[in-house]
Amino acid sequence: MEPFAKPTAWRLTRCLTCGCEAHYRFEYTVSKNAENEATCRACYWRQWAQDERRRHGAYADLTPVPVADAKERADRHGYDYLAALTNPSYRDDPHHVRCRYCGRLAAERMGDIAFGCRCQTNPGRARQTPNPPGQKQRALLKDSRLPVLAWWDHGANDLAQWESVTVVARREAAWRCPDCGLRFTARVHDMIHRAKCPTCEPNRHVEWEAEYERYQVTPVSEVRELLAAWADDEDPRTVTVAKLGPLRQFRCPRGHHPRISPYTYLRSGCPSCRSQETRAARLETEAAIPAPFRISPEIASQWHPSRNGRISLAKLSPKSRRTVWWQDPGCGHEWQDTPEQRDKGQRLRCPECRTILDSLAFHFPDLAAEWSPVNPLSAWHVRPSGQTAFVPTWVCTADPTHVWQAPLASRAVGSGCPECREHGKSQIELDHHAAAERAFGKASSGQAVRHDAFLRRSVWHVDITVELSGGRKLAVEYDGSYWHADKADVDEEKSRDLLAAEYLVARLREHPLPALSIDDPGYAEFTVHSTVPDPDCVIERVKRWASEH
The missing domain is CATH 3.40.1350.10 (Trna Endonuclease; Chain: A, domain 1)
Incomplete structure (x- = not known):
């Protein structure tokens, strides 16, 4: 129903089967065709819901969804409710909605409506500005400090490869086993996930099989480490190390009493001790971060000053699911939410004003001061690295008569008022x-x-x-x-x-x-x-x- 622009652009379409009008990307249609699946989500979710109800049989939930409930949920999550796409409408049936912000039509289930439109997604980014022109943000292998660096064959790989290869590269590279010295080639991606030598790996597997067979007939009493930690009622002379059977009780030097198989205890030790070591390492890492900033500094700045009682912000993890009170110091609005949910999806700074986290106004207040009031959104509603459906207008703080248009990305990387700037002009x-x-x-x-x-x-x-x-x-x-x-x-x-x-x-x-x-x-x-x-x-x-x- 709209002209083709590019594969990633949203286009309004009408389903030839059910007549539902919705927006889809061309690349999405191509993907669904390849999977032999209907592009139309109204058709797809109707059939899916019918199959689910048929699968549950007598236990299927056939309670109709009230239209008022569907409208209320759509309104709460930024949609205009148009119609139910089934009659009656049961759980998991699709509904026709339109995004209040970008106008995109979609067929969504009730659960999907709660996620909001994709146009409102605000991904978290450690880097709030685009990469410099001509440069690409890359995680170089040489800077990764991964153990696989000990395998890199500097003699067979040239210097250019060492300087440019990234941790996600799928190209072949030369490696040298640090144990046996064997030289071989393998993909970088594969070696990062599991570094293995073509010679040593089969040998280790053979050795492991021989060891396992030996332990299948070896009693616990003949293994010094197991016998010293044995705390089970069974006689250790009658229990073999690797034979399948009930879990046995051990007592580790720190006093833990795990119930575990003898072979697992011999290979991996006490699981409680391992978890404590992992936790200690995590706490050591967290200790290097100032306590108030373990949660994002912007979210931490909205901690309610009086309504959280004895709960300490310093002790809350960014992934905490504890519901606490927040207050925006700018508008004064108050609400409850968990730290985990605040940093997901739309990542709103204030759910009532619908301002966003990591906005241009928060990271670049000087640029926000030049944000023109004629723009349809405020500087609190856009990200410095984001894209807008309009080209923002700016007003020079040095001379208000200087008004110009420029995208967010160019301003975030340093471009200023074109009239005040003399660099580049003869x-x-x-x-x-x-x-x-x-x-x-x-x-x-x-x-x-x-x-x-x-x-x-x-x-x-x-x-x-x-x-x-x-x-x-x-x-x-x-x-x-x-x-x-x-x-x-x-x-x-x-x-x-x-x-x-x-x-x-x-x-x-x-x-x-x-x-x-x-x-x-x-x-x-x-x-x-x-x-x-x-x-x-x-x-x-x-x-x-x-x-x-």
């Missing part, structure tokens, strides 16, 4: 911008322009932008003879896109750059000379030309 361009401000009263420099009519790029950065009377806009481009000597094709594409967006386009081309092959009444070229620049005169000529068009 002095001659700055001089012409200053002349444009004198001539027109107001002019923008380096503004990012987006328009649906653009065919070559999604965004162009214009040297000088001026808003003319009548709502039209003027784009002035300065083309230096050195930097634009081999960019005629790019200059032409940029000009055509701006013309398609109904801009007047004036290009100031330094002598001896040739003219571009553009024939349009809204386009003009002005020859300038770098040796004798006269910005005020040139901009005045541009202004007269613009007034005639």
Whole structure:
């Protein structure tokens, strides 16, 4: 029902079997086709629910779901309730709902509605900004400190491989067994999960089988370690180490009395001691983290100051399922929830205001101060590394007349006000911008322009932008003879896109750059000379030309 955009885009569809309208990604449809499964979730869940009721027979729950209950749950989790997709509607039957935030139509079961729409998912990230351009966040094997590093064959693998291979790589690499010295090749991914030598592994298995066979006929009384810990009523001379039978009682040096098989105790020791060692290691790791920050600092800052009694925030784990009181210091709203649930799914900062954790406002308050009030969401509702359905508008704190659009990712990695920024702009361009401000009263420099009519790029950065009377806009481009000597094709594409967006386009081309092959009444070229620049005169000529068009 909607045109195809890209495989990952949501498209509105109508099921050819039941007529249910819903949004699906094209790649999802392809996946379901490969599995010979219906794409339509209304059809799929109806059949699934029928099969479940048939499987339970007389024990199936045939209590109808009241429409009021379905509506209440949908409303509570951000959906507009449209209709039940079965009549009567039983447990596990699908319902037709629409996300209140993104408008996506879906067929969801009651339990799935409680998870909310995917557009509201707010994944936790240790890194709140995108990776620098051209770089990819990678967990390098050489930095992992994994035991498998002792197996790496530096002689057979080149230095480039050592410097670039990651812990999730599935390519082949050369390894050297630290025990027998055998050289062999294996996938990195396989070696990380279980490092094994083609020679030693079979030998160890043979040795283990021989040992196990020997212990199947060896009484406990002949094994010193087992006999010293034996605390069972049975005579150790009549019980073999590895023969299947009832569990036996032992007493470890620390006083624990585990009931365990003799062979397991011999191989692994006391299970209570092992668990204590694991717990001690975990506590040692946690001790290095300041107590108030074991839970996320942002969540910890919302700990209710008076309603949690003797419960200590310092003793709560991030995975705790204990329900406690929270309060947002900004809006003052109070609610109850567990630390574990607070850091899952939508990860809301305030469930009533629907602000989110790890937002732009929390991590980058300076950027949040430049967030324009014309944006449909506040800086507390967007992540610095997230994507929005709109291009955010920003207002410069140094000069409120500077207003521009830029995506969240570019701001989070350091881009600032394009008009205040002088880096990347030549002095001659700055001089012409200053002349444009004198001539027109107001002019923008380096503004990012987006328009649906653009065919070559999604965004162009214009040297000088001026808003003319009548709502039209003027784009002035300065083309230096050195930097634009081999960019005629790019200059032409940029000009055509701006013309398609109904801009007047004036290009100031330094002598001896040739003219571009553009024939349009809204386009003009002005020859300038770098040796004798006269910005005020040139901009005045541009202004007269613009007034005639």
